[in-house]
Amino acid sequence: MEQLATLVSSNAPPSHLFEALSLYEHEACLISEGSGYPGTGGGDPTLLSTFYSSFFLVHLLTDQVPEARALTKRMPGSLIHQDSSLQNCLTLLRAVWQTQVEQVYRILRQCPWPEVLQPLVRRYESFYQDKTLISVSTSYEAIRLSTAAKYLGLDEQSAEQEDPNIIANFTKCGWTWDPETKLLHPKPIVVSPMDNQSSNGIRGAMKMLGTSGSLS
Structure with a gap:
């Protein structure tokens, strides 16, 4: 979690963030399929939420909207239903996809985003x-x-x-x-x-x- 927080709060170019987070997705899949998290059978929901939310925002930050949509299909389904950050991501994706400009700004500025995600939210805005x-x-x-x-x-x-x-x-x-x-x-x-x-x-x-x- 500390490594992830340091990465997403850095001033690294978006393309570098995307490459770095891409390397973690397989590990995130293994964690989500592990033990200790009711509903998904995976461990550490906070870590998984932070990773997938960060990776999603970096997809948008690198202007990969269709790929961001594909990523939402790979997120643990049960975690999405319970996690507000991932729900925000889905709502944001819908607004961006449908070019609902005012809604995009409203989601970025008014929805509750965890502190660790704030740097990416501001960068995407x-x-x-x-x-x-x-x-x-x-x-x-x-x-x-x-x-x-x-x-x-x-x-x-x-x-x-x-x-x-x-x-x-x-x-x-x-x-x-x-x-x-x-x-x-x-x-x-x-x-x-x-x-x-x-x-x-x-x-x-x-x-x-x-x-x-x-x-x-």
Whole structure:
């Protein structure tokens, strides 16, 4: 458990986390099939929950959504029914799969995640914001500020009031704001494949979304 906690709280690139956790899955299967855990016949439910939840989040962090879905099929069934973290993972997967943007942010921010998983939850939230911003920047020629804020998990009420901090989050990326039409005009954001696989994504390069009070 100590080794796992150290690994998931590290600043290692997501691809490295995925490779490291992949090596543990066979051992996790053996543990789940062992003795000492009612319902699954396996041992140490906390360790199993932490491993599978961490591995699931790293799948999402490396943009492997179909593979994350496959992983949920390999998790011990009885453990899923009893463990809140794994249930959160399933709910999050459904929201990501169905592109329910507001639900994704709600699950990440409001569901009870154990302390050991918090670093991965925060990293995925940042990654999801970056990925969504890139998608929106190439999908719209013009967009309402409140709609753009929704996609980024920002405060929509502040956006409705044309909060300068909300507007600045987008203009820092090269977007333009038209105060007469009250529309944002996105500028397509292009990142290299290496940057796109980073949990920091374009946030590190543009240092956006860092304005105090801008997040809902």
